[in-house]
Every structure is written in C-alpha cells, then in structure tokens.
Amino acid sequence: MGTKTISIMNEAYxxxxxxxxxxxxxxxxxxxxxxxTTSLSDCIGTWDVDDEEWARIExxxxxxxxxxxxxxx
Numbered sequence: 001m002g003t004k005t006i007s008i009m010n011e012a013y014x015x016x017x018x019x020x021x022x023x024x025x026x027x028x029x030x031x032x033x034x035x036x037t038t039s040l041s042d043c044i045g046t047w048d049v050d051d052e053e054w055a056r057i058e059x060x061x062x063x064x065x066x067x068x069x070x071x072x073x
Contacts, residue, residue: 008016020029049057 016026016029016033019033020026024032
C-alpha cells in the first residue's frame with residue numbers, strides 16, 4: 001500500500017486531530033469520516049418501524065401539529 005502527502009489548512013488538521021482516538025492514525029480517521037452517511041437519502045429505509053411504533057409516532061405528530069394550530073400564520 002502506497003502513501004501520499006497532502007496539504008491541508010490548520011483548521012482541517014485540528015478538526016481531524018479532535019476526531020482522532022488513541023491508537024488511531026490520521027488515515028484511520030479520514031477513512032472513518034468519509035465512510036459516514038452524509039445524506040438523509042442514504043438513510044431512507046434503514047429504520048424498521050413496526051405498526052405499534054408508527055401509531056405512536058403518528059399520534060405524537062398529530063398532537064404536536066394541533067398545538068401549533070393558529071400560531072403559524
């Protein structure tokens with residue numbers, strides 16, 4: 001496996017250093033960060049909600065929206 005030298009601004013270096021855990025290399029940190037999900041569309045379908053949980057969510061949403069009725073305009 002080869003290596004490359006890159007130049008980054010101090011701010012980027014400091015951000016990487018904050019993410020770096022004990023025993024991790026900067027390569028480890030970069031690979032971990034670029035592997036993160038960054039788009040909401042990447043998450044669609046990953047939350048498995050059963051009917052009971054969905055009913056609770058829907059009830060909470062209805063209650064929340066009702067509490068805002070008349071205040072949004």
